[in-house]
Structures are given as structure tokens and as C-alpha cells.
Amino acid sequence: DIGVTGVQTCALPIWEQVSFETTVSSDPKFFGNSQNFSVNLPTGEIVFVQTAGYPEQNYGDKISVIGKLKVKLLSKNHQIPTLSFPKIESVKNSENYFLAIINSIRQKIIVDFQSVLPKDSAALLLGIVFGIKVDFSKTFLANLKTVGVMHVIAASGMNVTMVGGFFFYLFSLFLKRQWAIFLSVAGILFYDCLAGFQASIVRASVMAIIAFSAQVLGKQRDGLCALCLTALIMLFWQPNYLTDVGFQLSFVSTLGILVIPRFLKRFENGITSDLITTISAQITTLPILVSGFGVYSLWSIVVNALVLWTVPILMILGGLAAILAFVFKPLAIILLYLCLPFLLFFEAVANYFAGLSGVISIENVPWQFAFGYYLVLIAVLAFASQKMQNNHA
Numbered sequence: 001d002i003g004v005t006g007v008q009t010c011a012l013p014i015w016e017q018v019s020f021e022t023t024v025s026s027d028p029k030f031f032g033n034s035q036n037f038s039v040n041l042p043t044g045e046i047v048f049v050q051t052a053g054y055p056e057q058n059y060g061d062k063i064s065v066i067g068k069l070k071v072k073l074l075s076k077n078h079q080i081p082t083l084s085f086p087k088i089e090s091v092k093n094s095e096n097y098f099l100a101i102i103n104s105i106r107q108k109i110i111v112d113f114q115s116v117l118p119k120d121s122a123a124l125l126l127g128i129v130f131g132i133k134v135d136f137s138k139t140f141l142a143n144l145k146t147v148g149v150m151h152v153i154a155a156s157g158m159n160v161t162m163v164g165g166f167f168f169y170l171f172s173l174f175l176k177r178q179w180a181i182f183l184s185v186a187g188i189l190f191y192d193c194l195a196g197f198q199a200s201i202v203r204a205s206v207m208a209i210i211a212f213s214a215q216v217l218g219k220q221r222d223g224l225c226a227l228c229l230t231a232l233i234m235l236f237w238q239p240n241y242l243t244d245v246g247f248q249l250s251f252v253s254t255l256g257i258l259v260i261p262r263f264l265k266r267f268e269n270g271i272t273s274d275l276i277t278t279i280s281a282q283i284t285t286l287p288i289l290v291s292g293f294g295v296y297s298l299w300s301i302v303v304n305a306l307v308l309w310t311v312p313i314l315m316i317l318g319g320l321a322a323i324l325a326f327v328f329k330p331l332a333i334i335l336l337y338l339c340l341p342f343l344l345f346f347e348a349v350a351n352y353f354a355g356l357s358g359v360i361s362i363e364n365v366p367w368q369f370a371f372g373y374y375l376v377l378i379a380v381l382a383f384a385s386q387k388m389q390n391n392h393a
Contacts, residue, residue, distance in 0.1 A: 015068060015069070015070065016068065016069060017066065017067065017068050017069075018041075018065075018066070018067065018068075018069050018083075019064075019065070019066045020041065020042050020064075020065055021062065021063070021064050021065075021091055022039040022040055022041070022042075022062070022063060022065060023039065023040070023061065023062050023063070024037050024038075024039060024057050024058065024061045024062075024063060025037075025038050025039055025040055025046075026038040028056065028057050028058070029134075033052065033053045034050055034051065034052060034053055035050075035051060035052070035053050035056065035057065036048065036049065036050050037049055037057055039063070039065065041081070045081060046080070046081075047069070047080075047081045047082065047083055048072070048080055048081070048082045048083075049065070049082070049083045049086065049088075050082070050083070050084050050085060051085050051086065051088055052085065055090075057088070058100075058103055061090065062090070062091040063088050063089065063090055063091055064088070064089045064090075064091050065083065065086050065087070065088055066086055066087040067083040067084070067085070067086025067087060068083070068084075068086075069081055069082075069083060070082050070083070070084060102193050102194065105194065106130075106132070106194060108325065108326075109126075109130070109194075109322045109325065110126060110132065110134060112321075112322075112325045112329075112332065112336075113125055113126055113318075113321075113322075113336065114135070116333055116336040116337070117336055117339070117340060117343070119135060119137065120136060120137055120140045120347060121339075121340060121343040121344065121347065122135070123135050123136045123140075124136075124140075124153065124343055124346060124347065125314060125318045125336075125339055125343060127152070127153025128152055128153055128311055128314050128315060128318065129314070129315055129318035129319055129322065130191075130194055130195045130322075131153065131195045132195065133153060140347065140350070140351070142354070143350050143351050143354035144350055146354045147299055147300060147303040147350050147353045147354050148282075148289075148299075148300030148303060148304065149300075149303055149304060149307060149350060151281075152307075152308075152311055160188050160191060160192070160205045160209070163187060163188055163191045163315070163319075164184045164185070164187065164188050164209065165184075165312075166187075166312070166315065166316060166319070167180075167183060167184040167187035167188070168180050168181065168184040171183045171184060185209055188205055188209055189205070191205075192205050194322075206230055206234075224255075224258055224259070227251070227254060227255060227258065231251050234247070245288065248288050249285055249288055249289075252284045252285050252288060253281040253284060253285050255284060256280040256281050256283055256284030256285070257277055257280050257281055259280075259381065260276075260279075260280035260283060260284070260381070261276050261277065261280055263381070263384045263385075263388070264276050264280075275304070275305050275308065278301070278304045278305075278308060279301060282300065282301065282304075283377070284377070286373070287369065287370035287373050287374070288370070299353045299356060302353070303349060303350065303353050306349050307345070307346045307349050307350070310342040310343075310345060310346055313342055314339055314342055314343065314346075317335050317336075317338055317339045317342075318335075318336075318339055320332075320335055321333075321335035321336050321339070
């Protein structure tokens with residue numbers, strides 16, 4: 001796992017030599033004497049690269065790549081383009097200075113977190129706060145996937161929506177609503193820089209900004225129009241996004257967050273708000289999750305209900321610790337220790353439920369199932385909407 005949330009099919013001829021310049025778009029992961037990272041083809045498709053461990057590549061490095069493009073099958077329906085030990089040369093470019101600064105900030109935050117917290121706790125906090133997946137133990141990472149809480153540590157709309165919500169609450173204490181919204185969006189964009197500007201988080205950020213703004217302004221219909229327009233622009237720019245699971249999840253989950261909570265307002269309060277958001281996203285993404293990853297836990301909603309309350313606390317404490325690490329490190333260390341009880345609770349819940357039965361594994365989901373599921377969901381929402389209109393009439 002190198003931090004890319006989606007898989008896609010390769011539109012280029014395989015087993016042919018390709019030569020292109022690109023930028024390293026993920027933090028390299030080291031396994032023995034090799035390193036893995038992702039880059040983008042000129043077509044925009046994500047390619048997974050495996051190469052020698054030295055020289056080390058860094059996020060944001062501009063490189064020239066020459067190698068034979070291959071395809072790795074993840075399942076019967078999904079495959080990813082790969083380059084195995086291609087020829088890589090560094091490309092000097094003055095435009096890399098900004099990315100180099102961002103990368104040095106990211107690396108300092110990673111080192112500071114890992115120097116204070118246990119391995120899995122540090123990795124979990126980095127994932128929750130920045131969507132950085134680094135140095136998880138294989139067992140714990142597998143447990144997070146099994147119980148359905150990977151969205152918490154993935155570069156997804158969950159992270160950026162919480163960042164936007166925090167900034168909005170902070171700025172609304174002393175600024176007008178419009179300025180608070182504007183600065184919250186600016187905060188999300190700055191967060192994107194620290195999180196790596198991967199394609200998946202850029203898509204999630206665009207859609208999360210729409211959802212966040214629509215909810216704050218109370219104009220869900222405008223949010224739906226903007227969401228559809230954004231998806232149209234993205235598909236016009238990169239048509240291959242249509243088969244990208246990351247794009248599908250970002251769009252459908254945001255759509256669910258915009259639409260379904262309107263029918264659950266009677267149950268919404270300070271305690272249930274996050275749970276309703278999670279349920280809304282899971283209802284709309286279920287066919288994609290099952291077909292794309294082949295696994296779904298019956299305990300997913302229960303686990304989310306138990307751990308989601310810790311996420312805003314950890315994002316605030318972890319975010320402040322990351323900032324204070326550059327200003328006053330002793331206070332940053334104290335904040336990291338304050339995170340530890342919440343992190344250990346999160347880990348204990350995930351590990352416990354991962355050991356229970358109730359995980360559904362489906363090797364191949366027919367498209368007819370997904371089509372029928374969404375038809376039923378649309379019918380149920382249309383019926384609920386009609387009933388709401390009749391009650392208000």
C-alpha cells in the first residue's frame with residue numbers, strides 16, 4: 001500500500017517501452033533493497049513503480065522514466081499499470097523548490113510523531129491528520145481494512161471535511177460567516193499541500209469543499225449541481241477517471257453526504273452527526289466497496305460508531321502538535337502524549353472486531369447487482385422525499 005486510494009485500468013499498450021518525465025506523487029515505501037512509489041503517466045493514469053532502494057526518491061522529485069509498462073491484476077475486474085525496475089534519472093528543475101519545502105515539512109512531522117509515539121499509534125495519527133500511510137504493521141493495517149475504517153486514514157473527503165469544519169469553527173468565532181468559509185477553503189488547500197497533493201486527495205478535496213460549503217450555506221441543491229458539474233469537468237479532463245475506484249468513491253460518498261442526511265434530520269444532534277455522515281457515505285458506496293475490494297465487514301457501522309468520536313479530537317491535537325513542533329517542541333510532545341489514550345482505544349476497537357466473524361468476502365460482484373442496488377436506493381429516496389413534501393403541505 002503506497003497511499004493511493006483507487007485502482008484503474010490501463011489505457012496504454014502493455015509490454016511496450018515507454019519514456020516520459022513525471023513527478024513522484026507518493027512517499028516511497030522501502031521493502032528490503034527496493035522501494036515502491038507512484039507516478040503519473042502523461043495520460044494522467046497512476047503507475048506503480050518498483051525500483052532499487054538506492055538512490056532514494058522523494059515525494060515531489062522530478063524524474064525521467066524509461067521502462068516496459070506492465071499490468072498487475074488485483075482482481076478479475078481491476079488492474080493497475082506497473083513499471084518494474086525501470087531506468088530512472090533525476091531531472092533538475094527550479095520549480096521543485098516548493099515541493100522540496102513541502103516534503104521537508106512532511107518528513108519532519110513524520111519523524112517527530114514517530115519519535116514520541118509507538119509505531120502503530122504514530123502511523124494511525126499521521127493517517128488521521130494528514131492521510132499519510134507510513135510504517136503500519138501489516139497486521140494492524142489489515143485489521144483497519146477488515147473493519148471498514150480505512151477511510152479515516154486515507155486521503156479522502158473525511159479528512160478534508162474535518163479540516164474544513166475545524167477551520168470554519170475557529171474562524172467563525174471572530175469573523176463573519178463568508179470570511180470564515182473562504183479561510184476554511186484556504187485551510188483545506190494548505191492541508192492538501194501537507195498531505196501530498198496526490199490525485200486522490202485532490203479529487204476528494206474538490207468534492208469535500210463543495211459538500212462543506214453547501215452544508216454551511218444550507219444550499220444542498222446548489223451543492224448537488226456543483227458536485228455534478230465538478231465531476232463532469234474532471235471526466236472531460238481525464239475520461240479514465242470513470243473507471244477509477246477512487247473517483248467513484250469520492251463522488252458517490254459526497255453525493256450520499258449531501259442527500260441522505262436531509263432525511264435523517266430528526267435523529268441528528270451533536271452525538272449522532274458523524275455517525276449519520278458515515279452511514280450516508282456507506283449506504284451509497286456499498287456496491288463499489290464490495291466490488292472494488294471484495295471485502296465488507298458487518299461490524300463496519302458499529303466500529304465507526306465506536307471510534308469516530310475520537311477522530312476530531314485526534315485531528316485537533318495532532319494538527320496542533322504538528323504546528324507546534326516548528327514553534328515549541330516540548331508542548332508538541334505533550335499534545336502527542338494526550339493523543340495516545342485515544343489512539344490506543346481506536347487500535348483496541350479495530351483489533352478486537354477484526355478478530356470476530358462477520359466479514360463478507362465476495363470474489364466477483366456482477367454489475368447487475370450494483371445497478372439494481374442503486375435503482376432501489378433511488379426509489380427509496382424518491383419515496384421518502386415525496387412523503388416529506390406531503391407532510392409539509
